[in-house]
Amino acid sequence: MLLSNVSICSGFNSALHAGAGEGHPDLGGGSRRSTLTPTGNLVVAVCLGFIGTFGLVNNLLVLVLYCRYKILRSPINLLLINISVSDLLVCLLGTPFSFAASTQGRWLIGAKGCVWYGFANSLFGKLRSPFA
Template structure:
């Protein structure tokens, strides 16, 4: 979920700088609303659906071709396979969370899911 889409509406009457700093990356406290309209959320979800689907299919195709044709097995292509596997894991373990959140217009899997999402995308180089 994009941090700029979150507004901290539970900060009324408190120093806004302190509240914003305390609320950064933490979804447990106040009320968080998206600033996108339902149509905006749908557009983002459609884009993420295409990215996830085509990313998965294209990276899987690269892996199949690499395994099938021995002439492609060179050291430089092995570096490309490393990137392909990393991108495939982002498509499988990262994009579905963003897609689901965009479909519903809110983060669905809580603070633990947010931590997992950030960890998976950082680990796999997204």
């Protein structure tokens, strides 16, 4: 799943290094299309939609339960809250960009959006595993 979005987004970096703006929308060229078929993009979009929705609902549920029931407030559960918040942020700030790119078969938010996408997912992934 992620491989298709990485290849879509990485096309902008290669276009920047190729010079002359070919294939880069911000530099006057066209946008790079996905190497997947339309059916492949649809499958990836459905999977990302499911992951994003399922992750959002489950992580919100974990946070609500933690806040509502005082018996769940233990040091070990605080680590689980850290993971849940991190996953929630990925579901809110990372997955929608991948989902949109998969539905259209191309990266939609340009080179700066690609950098933001990579930064946000790397940051929240690192928050998820602070001991790695």
